[in-house]
Amino acid sequence: MRGNSLFRPFLLRRSLNFRPFSSSSSSFTIPPIRTPKTDSSRPENPYPDYVRDHPAFADYLSGYPRSFEPPKFGFEAEIEEPPVPPNVVMVNSDEEFEAALNKTEGESQLGIFYFTNKGCVPCRFIGPVMEELARRNPHVTTYKMDTEAKELAGTVEKLGITTVPTVHFFVDGEKKDEVIGSDVARIVLTTRDLMDG
Template sequence: SSSSPPPIPPPLRRIFTSSAASLLLPSRSFSAAPGGSGLVLVKSAEEFKDSMKKVQDEKFPAIFYFTAVWCPPCKYLSPVVEKMSGMYPHVTTYKVDIDQEGIDSVLGPLGISSVPTLHFFQNGQKASEIIGADVRQLETTMEKLYK
């Protein structure tokens, strides 16, 4: 009598499929976040290229936060990134969903191989990088670069 594990119930099964995962998250635009937060949702490869060029040319402090809706560590880190961007209103945070159509063309040259990944820019140059949902490292890096 071999007992197999019970099947995953349909509500939980939806969480683990990337096509349905987007249905589980609220669809609000981050570009108009309350409290003067500098969180911007990048919606295309073209927007990403324009944002990167602006950060490099104008040399203002910025973070590129690469994420995916199906990624549990990203879901854990997202509210922390939002909170931190509110604490540092002079830093613009660009949130980039790696599964957007066409965005993979810009990810390869940046070496984005896993999510969450954060790239921190200072004076038009990448100053630091965090791979993974390390809240303490995020707080330390932001304090060191942007205080």
């Protein structure tokens, strides 16, 4: 055990090629940094003239062709939004709202009035749901209204719309129910109940 401890510093010094500083040597010199040698026989531009004059050479050096477009993946080309169903009608003014309300009264059918606006995040979530609901119930008309439209200010104030999305259900010109917020399950169930009743 003692022999191992005596040889350990010697072996460590030998393996690391370590020389301890003595008290007499107070300074040491740092070797100069070697710079790579340049080959003067090598040309500055190794490409021949016919390559440098080619129009695609600049594209090769830049890494991108001049008509560069980001690559499209297969699934991006395949995804297409389905068209808006014909029974989803945009209402753009107070007069159009009154005409739509009179139509639901005359036909004795369910009319869904969907209030939304472009800056509403829950409306972006519920919008495709409303379109799919209209697609599955072609005999029910969904009237879509933008609450930020100035032409609909009277209707929004008259119905007391303060939150979007808001969905009103009218039968025979009379409001039967309403859903405030993006409660998809309640919208679907209310539609089904009013259609069955």
